[in-house]
Amino acid sequence: MEPFGYRAPRSLAEAIELLASDGDPGPRVLAGGTDLLVRLRAGDVRAGLLVDVKRIPELAGLSLDGDGLRLGAAVCAAEIGEHRELRETYPGLVDAVGVIGSAQVQGRASVGGNLCNASPAADSVPALIALSAECVIAGPDGSRTLPVESFVTGPGETVLGRGEILIELRIPRPRARSADAYLRFTPRTEMDIAVAGAAVNLTLGPDGACRAARVVLGAVAPTAIAAPAAARALVGSRLEEAALARAAAAASDACIPIDDKRGTAAFRRKLAGVLTRRAARAAAARAAERA
Secondary structure, three states: OOOOEEEOOOOHHHHHHHHOOOOOOOEEEEOOOOOHHHHHHHOOOOOOEEEEOOOOHHHHOEEEOOOEEEEEOOOEHHHHHOOHHHHHHOHHHHHHHOOOOOHHHHOOOEHHHHHHOOOOOOOHHHHHHHOOOEEEEEEOOEEEEEEHHHOEEEOOEEOOOOOOEEEEEEEEOOOOOEEEEEEEEOOOOOOOOOOEEEEEEEEEOOOOOEEEEEEEEEOOOOOOEEOHHHHHHHOOOOOOHHHHHHHHHHHHHHOOOOOEOOEOHHHHHHHHHHHHHHHHHHHHHHHHHOO
16 A cells, blocks of 8 residues: 555645645545545555545534434444434435444444445435435535535546535435335345445325335446436325336336346346335335324
C-alpha cells in the first residue's frame, strides 16, 4: 500500500478546501473506511490524502421531525439500527442498513459512504430511492440538492466533482398508511453482497387498496433502478396474488443484469421478481398496522 497523508478537519469549509487540493493521487474522503481501506490495501485505488469527515458536525447529525429525517452522511449504521423512532418510521431503510456487513462493520460504516461507494449491490441505495430521499452536496461553488437516484452514475462513479462532498440525506416523513420494506438474496446469510435486492414503499387507502407505490431494484443493473411498471401493477390492488404476480414479472423485465461468480443474469431476473413480491407483502403488512 502506498503512503498517504491523513487530516481530520472539524469544519465543512476545511474539508472542502482539502478535497479541492491538487495532487496525484488526489485526496479521498474517509467516513467509515470499511470499503476504502480495503481497496487501498489491495491497490485497487490510490490516495495522496485521506480526509476523515467523522468530526464535522454537519455530517454527524441525525434529526427526525415533522418534515422527515435529516441524516448526516457520516452517521454510522449502528446508530441508525439502534434508533427506536427510525425503526418505527422507516423500517425498510433499517432493514437495508442492518444487512451491511457485520456488527463491527456497522460501528464504522455509514449510509452516506454506502451511497458514495457506488456499488450496484449497495443495500441502502434502493431503500433510499424508494423513500424519495435527496442528497445534499457541498463544494467550492456552494451547495446543491438532487434525488438519490441521480447521484450514482455507474459502478464506482457518482456526480461528485472536485472538492465536493455529500453532507446529508433528507428523507420525507411517510404519509399516513405508508410503509417500506427491503429484502435481498445472498449466497450466505451474513457478510455477503446482494445477488439481487428489492425495496418497496407503498401507501394504502382506507379500504386497504394500494394508492401509491415505488419499487426499486439493486444488484441487477449498473446502478439501482426504479421499476415503475412493477409499481403500477400494485396500485389499485389489494395486493392479491394476480397483482403481485404482475409486479414480479414487471420487476424481472426491468433488470439489466450480468453473469458473475455470484449468480447468472437469468437467476437475478428471477430473484428480482420474487423479492419484489415478498417486499410488497411486507410493506403492505406494515402499512396496514399504521391505518
